[in-house]
Each structure stands twice: as structure tokens, then as C-alpha cells.
Amino acid sequence: MRITCPLCGARDHREFTYKGAALPVPALDSGVAEWDAHVHLRENPAGPHEELWQHAMGCGAWLKVRRNTVSHEILAVELAQDAGLVIKEDRS
């Protein structure tokens, strides 16, 4: 697999680590139910999937990658900092 890092260009996937589905982060105090869903439950689609990778052995950037889980085709890559997954504001 080769992933095009927006900063470094196309790189072998051995340079990257994988975290899992790219999901919006709940507020810290939003309670067990929301965090349970965020950390544990997965749509797990067979098809396009938004997910988080880190270019750990390269520039260190976290990436949001849209990739087909059946064909492995990569449909889009962007820096995670621009992907709008940011934590929801705490209620407190």
C-alpha cells in the first residue's frame, strides 16, 4: 500500500501507523455512552471508510484518509488537523 502524505508525497505504508475510524471527538465530560460509542462501536463499512493514520516514521502528521476497505483504493487524504474532528466543547 502507498499513501500520499499531503506533506511528504507518496510513501510506502510501512512508514505509517493506523489508529482506526476517523470520528468526531466527544466532549471530555459527555459521559460514558458517548465515549463508549466513540471508542468501541464501529460502522465498519465494506467500502469507503474514513480513518486516521499517522505518518509516524516520516513527518509525524496525523492524516484523515478515505479508503475503500474492500479494494484498498485511496480516495482522499488530508491533514487531520484540518479534518474537523476536533473535540466538542465541554458542557461544564
Added chain:
Amino acid sequence: MAETEMQLAAKSPCAGLLPLTIGDVTLTEDTPAAMTLIAPYKGQEKPLSDALNAAHGMGFPAPNRATGNAEARAIWFGRAQALLVGPVADPKLAAHAALTDLSDGWAVVRLEGAHAEEVMARLVPIDLRPQVFKRGHTARTELQHMMASITRIGPKALQIMVFRSFADTLVHDLKRAMEAVAARG
């Protein structure tokens, strides 16, 4: 309160390991006077680049590029950071960026020779051939299983950096690849 004055002896990361020549490829250690990581704060990229230019004569490098020259080089060092190699960083830069002294944090070696790229092709998963990886190009990548920074510093010369504590393994891995390339003749 110390009662004696004596200077601690300094030792370079590859002391006792280099230089090394196998076939037509030579591996030597570089010991820059200083290395400083420069990480611009939010919105400070432009003023930082200006200040860097004023203080050290080069702009903040774009991704995958190095600016400056052999005496003072700014190497793009990953997301939102560059490594100033050579001069001690001007403290004024701290107004725009986090400055971290890494003068002792990285081992720096130079691989040079007609088959240098073939040696690297055994260790590094990116294309370092001169028509692709040109003068002024740099990359953050891996060398075997180590994080590395690689910069072209000459037509047949590459600068390779890994964390200091990996110096032994760096030399071991490069030596092994140099031997294999040389043995093919």
C-alpha cells in the same frame, strides 16, 4: 558548590565507528557546531522565515526541502518544523517559534560515492536517485527500522541523521549494505 574547574570531555555519536570506506562508498561522521529545532507558533511562519533570513541568511524551508548551504542549513524536519544545522540559533527567533537545542540529539553521517544511492536503496523505502532526489531535497523517512532524516548535500553525497542512541545500528546497517553493494562488483 564545585571546588574544581575542569572541562568534561565531549564525544561524538559515532566516535570510534567511523570513517569507513567500502568499495567506492565512504561513510563519515559530521559534527555540526549546533543543531536547533525551530517550530513556528501559529501564524508565525512568515515572520519566522523573515527573522531566519535576517539572522542566518536562509528562509524557512518548504516541506521536503533544505535551504542554506554547507555552513548553515535549514532542513525541513517534519510537520511544521525545521532543523537549523550549523550556527547557534539566534535567540530572537524564539519570538516566533519554539527553539529546542538538539545539538546532541542526532547522529549525523555523510554517505558519499558512486554507489551511494544503491547502498541507500537497500535501507530506505524512498527513491533517492539523483534525477528524483535532487540537491536541496530532504526527506523524513525510515532507514531500516529507524526514523531518519535524509538530505542530498552533493551530487553523490547524502546526509543521514538518526537519533543519537541509534548511531551504532546506523553504522551497522550502512556497513552491511555497503558490503553487499561492493560485493556485487
Added chain:
Amino acid sequence: MGFSGKFSGWRVLKEGLTGNKGWTAHWRDPEPKREYDVVIVGGGGHGLATAYYLAKEHGLRNIAVLEKGYIGGGNVGRNTTIVRANYYLPGNSEFYSHSLKLWEGMEQDLNYNAMMSQRGILNVFHNDGQRDAAVRRANSIINQGDDAEILYRDQLKKLVPFLNYDNNRFPIMGALLQRRAGTARHDAVAWGFARGADQYGVDLIQNCEVTGIDVEGGKVTGVQTARGPIKAKKVALAAAGRSGQVAAMAGLTLPIESHVLQAFVSEGLKPVIDHVITFAAGHLYISQSDKGGLVFGGNLDFYSSYAARGNLPTQEHVMEAITAMVPAVTKARLLRSWGGIMDMTPDGSPIIDTTPIDGLYLNAGWCYGGFKATPASGDCFAHLIATGRPHEAATRFKLDRFRSGYGLMDEEGTGAQHNLH
């Protein structure tokens, strides 16, 4: 005794003398009926074993196993064939203990030689911390009533002299040995359960993909399939690898990600490795099949995938681990590599439970422990389906444990990131 007759050495002799014309189908290929008491979705090892035990232990007969492709074509036919009971956390301990006991009588029970070979598994450790973890594990196994021994370097050397004991990075300090563990011929396990279930009248329906799960008023009523609708009083999902996709048909979101795990086999070689050997360093397990191929595997490819194939970095890592740990076998040539799709849960342990939908049962999340679980998974799932109560060996495989925090079984302590188990 069923459709294909009883198997025995005498029968092999008799048929051999008469041109092997007397062998008949090991199972039927029936047309699906319109309605069943229990429909099992998934004709892999677990689904077939579930059908078998439902019939054998609970007297049910009107059962169908629906398989998208051919039976045994999923992970039961693409694993590294390891059977063991060396878990250490409550929940896993009693379950795999139960499973190993079932393995030990399975071939005679099924009248099918699955070549269960209790050749022993060695989990090699390399430092004090790993040794202490192995001791903790060994004590758990013994407390459960199963066998475990700690061998230190010199004892281990006598047993497996060809390992690299002095690797600079990972010197070998010793190993945890479970003698009753071993390997089995994976395909034969599926076929044996299939034949066994068929003999009780279970309908094994191949090429019958389930395309929908019918739910009315919170209760399951049947399934839609590529071969038409089928009514069912109970629907049992045993489609590990695809659990998320199948459960989604019933509107459920599971704590599961699908990942690919690769496995490898070398060309045939004369006997060299007599045990199953695993290494704490480098995530490597290796054994040798009766045909002579080295069978080995390592870690996940780490990214979500439904493609039953992997990529090079993981392959290379596995080969590098062998090179470091077992340099005496590196002249062997890799013959074939393949991938299986794993249901990865947040704690690396499985789920056998009821669901919020009445009559819908879930057997999922086997990560890469599914093969060794096959008989117990079938037995315990059948018990749950037939009685509505969990089997005593599978009380902790709860679907809601991640939310409640009770009874998490994270054997590796890597936390709730699905791909790290």
C-alpha cells in the same frame, strides 16, 4: 449412520479393494425449506459446530446453515491451525479449557480424522518481565485445571535446539509449554462438523448469501437470501470477519472492526519443527504441517480491510522474525500467503450473547482466536440458542461489557484499540 456411512480403516481397505466406488457424499446439498426453527448465518467452523451441537445436545432437527460461498471457506479454512487453552483471564480461561476438552474427543465423536495433533505449544520469552507474565499465565492455566510448564533455557534447548538462543536483541530465556495444545487439519474440522450436522438432518445450504434480516416488533422472523426468503424462529449469526456487515442488516452496530491477518506456508520439507512455537518478540508463531510445510503467521496488517489479502510490510516483519529467531529454517521457501478477515473487538476477546432483538443471537469478535474455539463456540452458542441462558463456560462473553466495564478480557493489555490485540 447417515448418508456417507461410517468411516474406518476397514472401510478404507474395503473400498480400496473395490475401486473406491463406494464412497458417497459427506453431506447433502438440499434445497432450502421455507421455514426453520433455527437459521444459522455462516457455514464456517463455528456455524457448523453450532448446528451440530444444537442437534446433538439439544435435540433440534429443523436447522439450516446458510453459507454465502462454500462451507468452511472462511477463517476455518485459512488459519494457522493452532489449538490451545493457554489464556489467563477469567472468561477466556474456562472457555478455552472447555474447548480443548471437546477437541480431545471430537474426532471419535464426529467419526472424522481432523488430525488433531497434541504436539505441544511453546511460548518463548526473552526477559524477566515476559518470564513473570508467562509464570502468571502458567499459574492461571493450572488453576483452571489445564496443563502448563515453564521451561528454562537449558530445558528448552534440549527440546528445540535449533532456535537462536543468543540473538543480540532477543536472547531466549525460556518458554511456557502446554503439552496438550497443538494443531489440527483446519478444513477437516469444518468438514467433520458439516458431515456430523448433516447426519442429524441439518440442511447445509451453500451459495446462499443472506441479504436481509427480518425483524417485526423487536423480534426476528426470518432472513432474506439470494435463494429467497426463509422464515425462522431464531436466527443465529456466526459470520466472524463479516459480523459487522451481517449485524447491520438487523440495525445493530457492533464493537468490532474487520482487519486482515495473513498466514503463510512454505514448500514441503522433511520434519524439522515438532511443536508449535510462538515468540513474545516479533509476534511470530510457527509449526510444521504433516505434509511438511512450515505454517506460520504474525501480526495483523493493522488497517481495516475486507480484502482477504495482505501487504508486504507485515509479510517482511514475519520473515524477519523467523530470520532472527529460527535461522535454521530460513532456507525454506515461502510457497503461499493469504489473508483472513478478523472481527477485532476492543479487548481482543469474543462475544457469544443475545442481542437487543428477540430471537437474534450473536457469535462474533473472535479476533484471531477463532479456530481453537470452534467446538466450544458451537457448543456454547448452541446452548444459548436452545436454552436462552449462557453456557457455564461462556458467561462472560457479553456484548455490553465495553459499556459497563465489567469483565473486560484484555489479555495483552493493549487497550480499546481494535487492531492492537
Added chain:
Amino acid sequence: MRIAGKGLVSHNRTVNFSFNGKDYMGLEGDTLASALLANDVHLVGRSFKYHRPRGILTAGSEEPNALVSTGKGAARDPNIRATQQELFEGLAAQSQNCWPSVERDVMAVNDLAAPFLGAGFYYKTFMWPAPLWEKLYEPIIRRAAGLGALSGAANKDPYEKAFAFCDLLVIGSGPAGLMAALTAGRAGADVILAEDDSRMGGRLLAEVEEVDGKPVHVWVAEALAELEAMDNVRLMPRTAVTGVYDHGTYSALERVSHHLPPSQSLKTAHRPRECFWRIAAKASVLAAGAIERPIAFRNNDRPGIMMAGAVRAYLNRWGVAPGERITVFANNDDAHRTARDLVAEGVHVTAVIDSRHDAPDSGEFPVIKGAMICDSAGRHRLESVTIRSVNGEEKLQTDCLAVSGGWNPSVHLTCHMGARPEWNRELAAFLPKPDAVPGMVVAGAANGVFSTYGALQDGAQAAITALAGIGTSVDAVPLPEASDAPYRISPLWAVPGKGRAWLDFQNDVTVKDVAQAARENFRSVEHMKRYTTQGMATDQGKNSNVAALAVLADATGRSIAETGVTTFRPPFVPTSIAAMGAGAEDQGFMPQRYLTSHKASLQRGAANIEVGLWYRASYFAKDGESTWRQSCDREVTMVRNAVGVCDVSTLGKIDIQGPDAAKLLDLVYTNLFSTLKLGRVRYGLMLREDGFVMDDGTTARLGENHYVMTTTTAAAGQVMAHLEYLTQVVRPDFDVRFTSVTDQWAQFSVAGPKARDLIDALVDEDVNSETFPFMACGAITVSGVAGRLFRISFSGEHAYEIAVPARYGEALYRLLLERADPLGGGPYGMEALNVLRIEKGFITHSEINGTVTAFDLGMQGLVSKKKSCWGKALSERDGLMDDDRMRLVGLKPVGAMQALSAGAHLFDPDATVERVNDLGYVTSVGFSPTLGHMIGLAMLSGGPDRMGDTIRLVDHTRGIDTLCEVVNPVFFDPEGGRVRG
């Protein structure tokens, strides 16, 4: 039999070699197979199950029969294809899977028992009595099975791996591959041309024809010379592309020195045996040709029965006639060329037996039309065949039979990403599915284009198409003239009749086995394969798959297209583990990290242990100390009574700066850091998002917006990635920058009642309880070097950590030891450090094992109620706050001299020792010289509520069964007076 002057071998350069101990002579350019045939050696090996005599079937890497072992001792290489092994001076090869010799193999008795050893027989027997499987049946089966043998010794040969990059990867150098490479190369594209064979040219090397008006091998040589001269083209002979992976990643195996005698000189000592290539190609042309398939008939597996194309290759390329009276058996026109070329060289061709009634009369040899061969005879070598025609059956004396059932395009690589090939009725073959692999275009015979001209044209067009796909437009190049004979075939898979007709030669799978499998309802092609083992041998069914599934289709009344194929998977050719694992030998598996004090430690007698990637001193043996315990006890006592020095540089150090640095710390740690004062240090705990403890450590505030965080050695990388995650994904709005400074600083713990004396005398600044109180930090100067001093302690003693830039690390370490010695101090290692921390109840990753919470560790007080933090939400799940959870306690033996054991489990004294009564486990133990007995830390159900209780500790593996008292985990100085003193 060699034909003088014929072929591409050097007739004037002889090469000596041996086979099964007997000496022979071959020519430069020979393979082992061609040289054996030239010497009239046909019996080369034995089959897998029945140990039938086997000869050379093919002339390529797909060879299923002629597998041999080469090399001596640890260099022995089993399962080498004789058809691929190039001859070199002194080559010694041996047959496999036979004893005592390939001629007289005792296991050949299996062949007599064949009626009882048919498909799947072992699933039906060997079940009684159960224990006999491991004791009797399995060992016999294991010994009989397998092919070559490994030496048993560690492989010491060098191997390597490498990466390569190109625009266009051309796989195969036959007419299609050469034209693809020429087309792309002339246009300036960056091209790699990879060829499995030692010599480029593919099928063209085996044929007699003209291309561009020249003998074909002349044209090939000219094309190669042109490619060789191009800077933008890289030729890779002896390189098989083995796998296709995502996004243009290909693997390839180069046989670097299989064709050379073992290295004798220093210069070549490091010459790799093989190189495993990882090639990133933007596009590719697959021009891998086709593989000829046998026809199944009774006893079709004898030595001397070969593929017709292979016979032609041995004749035309190697100048060898594999027999004196050669018969051809075919269902297609192509095989007639074999007869034609043999006749042209004066070799006697008895007849071409063609199953087609409309077969052509193509030359000066008899063609028997509408006939088939239905049996063969000859023990170790073919002696005769039986022909069945309209005239009945007739025996024909012949010593070589050239068989062709047609050609199977080499579609394997197109299937590696999951695509299935498609059946083509006209060609009676599977063709690649279009666009099976993104960026790959298939050309030539691999694409079902079998004529030379067609392949040249298809190859040129494939390059144009492939390059257009990556946005490079390329001009067509002129095509040379060449033959364009059509490929005519009428399918014939198996000759009907009694007896055993082989499909899979190596695994001994016959037509009967497939039919029986179908009868037993193994009707899916995957079931048939797995039940009969057809296609599971070293050729992975390259020779047998299509015929076997055609037989299955016939047996089940389905078409071939309905029956389908099994999956082709990597690698295309078997690939040594050594090549794919190259670089991991000795110290190469993972990098090693060394401390600046490493050498100085060794000089002080240190024994090293690995911790993560680091090497650390575990203890320092002094004269008279014979066990590690003696050294450890002394070092602990030394720290408690005087002063000890320990290199702690392995701990992760992260330099954090920026206006939002404190906010980041408050997010990541359970406790507050925004309140930490300048020049102070605080201990912190961080959680994973699932609420379990990730790591602990101290963070010091060095400036207004400047902190340095310390992590454990084990979790340094994980914490760094976590901080990147938090600042890039969760809070990209934070204006904070951080980097690892682990390697920048050499940091030493100086611990003990005399630590201050040592430090104060060493640094320029005054160090006292005012300037450096407990948990203070600040800049210092030591011998002219600017450093940092932290008043922190992991031993419970008055202690400091002193840090200097790493270049001074060794010098400072030596200086510290020099100063410690006169104070009665010295170095201490990990063993002593461990005992010191257990005495104080401090935790490490023995306790933070990924399954414990702050609550479990008794650290819920460290989870601030004033703020939230990462992981807090899920840490508050009911199940994680349950009092019955296993929680941290101390253990001390009841009765002073009892042993404790890490990994032991805990029980109530009156409960039986079984899992249901298991209350917990011991995480860490050590002998405390300070207290004079063993102490331990444990995770115990309801632990803190059991203080003072007696608990039973059982370690079956060490034979320990003892009673302990549950105590506070802080064994020593619980008030903490010493650390502040």
C-alpha cells in the same frame, strides 16, 4: 543427447558438476536440467505420496518434478528447480524424497498401496485408539511426506532486500516484454524490465524463427543491447516478480548468486545469495508468457514424458535432444513445431499423435489424427507408449514423449488483488480479467496472444496504454516482421480409460482422485483442491489447475466457467524466508539504542539487559560476588546508606513549549499542571481514551511556557504519538510545540543520603534545601557545561537527576562515579533500582500493564475533580470503579524467610486452589536487604479492604505455596522523610 553446435550454449566451454555423487560434464549456458538431459539422465526425483520415479517435465520455474538439493552443510538449499539452476563449475546436486537412492527408493512401496491412499483417505481412518495419532500414525506420515530436507543449522549465507522505483515495470522479456520495454524506453520513460530467467528473451530463446528478417536470437540480442544502452532502463535478469500489492507495489526475487560457485574470496564474501526487491511502479506491463499444460492419461508421469514446448526449448536453446525416438502428443498446432524442429536437427520423431481429426500435416513426420495416448511403460525411463486410434490400441517404442495440452496464459499476478481470470472458449484457457490490477496492462501470451508478431504488437501497445494511464503519451514504434501463425486447439484434458492418470505430478493427484472428491460432494473447486491437495504442491497448480478443474467440471456436469478457479496468491515463485527476512540476522531484527554510559558501565562490570530497544546495566558485579542477588543487595544497601549513580537517560523526555503548553498538560494528565510553579516538578498520571492508565512520569516547568515531560522507557513512543494525536486531531487549536529530547540529554540519578554532598561538590551552583528543595528543578553548570538538575526520586532517598548534553554523558558518568567512590557509593543497576522502587511501592509497567486504572492503583486522588482529562469518561464506568476489582497492595511473607514469586496467584488461605477462587496475582517481587525479607506488590481483589489479612500465594511453576500478609505497598519510610531530608 547433445547436438553439436546447436543452441545458445558455449560448446567449447565445459563445466564439471555432479549429480547424486556421480560426475558429469555440461556446457556454459546449461541449466542443471539441460545438462542432465544432455548426459541422458532422466530419473531425477520421486513424487510426494507414492514415491513414483520422476524426470524433468518443464524448462522453467514451474517445474514440479525435478527438485534437487544443492550446497553442503549449513549452505544446503533444498527444493532447487533443476530447470532453473544454472550450471557452474563444481555444482553438486542431490535427489530428494528418496532413500537409499533415487533408483532404489524403499518408500516406493507406497505405490503398491495406492488403492488405499486415495483422496482424503486419512480423514477416514487412524482414529483408533486416539493416542496412537501422535505416537504412531503422525510420525510415519510426517517422515514419508515433505520433499527436501533443511540442514538443521543456522543459515549463514548473506541475503539482502532493496527498494526500486520506476514509471513502468515490465514483467517478462519475451516478445511482448521486449517490445514494451523498447517502446517505453525509447520514449524516455523510467523502466524496469524484470525477467525470471537468467537470460532475457523469454520464449524467443526456445524457438527457431525470424524476427525483422534475422534469426530470432539475433534480434533479441540487438534489442537487449539497445535497452542496455539506455540510462532510463534497468534490466533485471534472474528476477521473478513474485507479488502484486496495493497501489503499484510489487515484490520480486532476484537470484543474485545461485549461478556462481560458493564465494572463495573476501571481496565476494558478502555477495548476497538472493535479493528481495520491493518495487514501486506507477504502471506495469505483465508479459509473463504462458505455461504449457499436460494431458492426463494412464501412467503419464514417467521420466521421459515432458512438455512439448520444453522439449523444443532444450533442443533450440540448449542443443539437447531429450531422446532418440521422440513422440509428440498434442491437441494443438503449436506442438507440431517441436516435431518440425527435431526433424530439422536429425532427431527421429516417431509420430505426432494429435487428438484432433482435423490436425494439420505440418512437416516431414507422420501425424496420427484423432488419436490419443492411453498408457505408457518403462520403469525409470519411458520405453513405450500405447496409442489409441480408430484402428484400436497399438504400442509404440519411444524414449521421450513431448506432450502439449495447450497453453495457459500466466495470469497469476493479475489475481493477486482478488480478481478472477475469465474462461475463453476459443483458446480453451483462462485469460486475465481486464483492469484486474490498477495500472497493469497484460500483453502477449499472458493475454492469450500467442503468435510472435501478435505478442510484439501487443507488447508495444501495452506500454503505450500503461503509460497513458499515468499521463505519459508515447509514440508507437515500428514493429518488426515476424510470424503470425494462428493458435489452433481443441480441448483435451484427460484421456478416458482405466488406471491412474496424473494431474498434479508432485502431490500425486490423479483424475480418479478428483472424480472421487466430486462423488463425496467436494464439488466446489476449493473443496476439491483442499480434499485432494491438487494445486498445493510447490508449483501451486501452475501445471495442473486448469486440467483438474476441467475434470471436476466434467465430473459434476458443469462448464469450466461455472466451476471457476481457485485463487492464485503470492508469491508467484517460492521465495526464501531468508530473502524476505534479510537484514534481521544477528543484531538486525530491531535497532539497538546505547547509553552514553554504556562503555563505562561495562568497565565497571555491568551485566546488560535490554529494555525496549535500549541496553541498560542490570547490576555491577564486584570481586567476590558470584550471583546477581549479591550485587543487587549491595547496591540497594549502598543507595540507602551512601549514594548510588544510575543512568536514567532511557526515560522518554519531551520538550514542550508554547502559550498552550499548560493546557495540553491539563488535557493529557489526570492531575493539574497549569498550577505547577516555575522551577518545580510534578508527578503525573495519564490515561488512554478507554480510561486505563497509559503511563506515568514527572513533568518539570522550566520556563513560563516551557516544560519537559518524562515518560517511562517503555511508553516513550506511545506517549509521543498520543501527544501528536491530541494536538493535531483533538485540539489543533492549541498553540503548542513539542519534540523528543530523549537523546539530547544524558541524565543520571544520584540517590542516597550522600547525594547532596556529591552534587553540591560537583556543580557550580549551591545545592541545598533552599535552592533545590524536593521536587525542584533548575539550570546548573557542571565542569563548564550547562546542564539541568531535578530533585526527584524513584528510590525514596534524597535524590537528584542531573542532565547534560549527551556528548558529555560519558564524561559526567565517569566523574560521578569517581566522586561517589570515596563516599562509599558507586553505580547501581536495574535490579537494585527495581528493589528500591518496590520498597517504596512505586509502580512500573509491571503494574501499569494496560489493564489497571488509577482506582486500581490507589491513585484516584490523582484524578483531579477540578477538571476533566483524556480518558476520564470511560474510567468512570461502573465496572472500573467496583471495589472488588483487583487493586494494588503490598505483600510480605508470614514467617521471615519465605520466598515470594512474581506471577504467583492469590487465594484465601482456606479456599481450594482453582480458578474460581483466584483473588489476584503478584506483579513484582524483590528481596529487600533493608527489611531483611522478600517483599512484593500485587493486584488483589478488594485489596485495600484486606489490609492485615493473610493470603495464600501459589506459584505452581516454582513450587511456591506460602502465606503472606496484605500490607500497604509502601514498605519503607512511609512518611517520606528521607526523600525530603
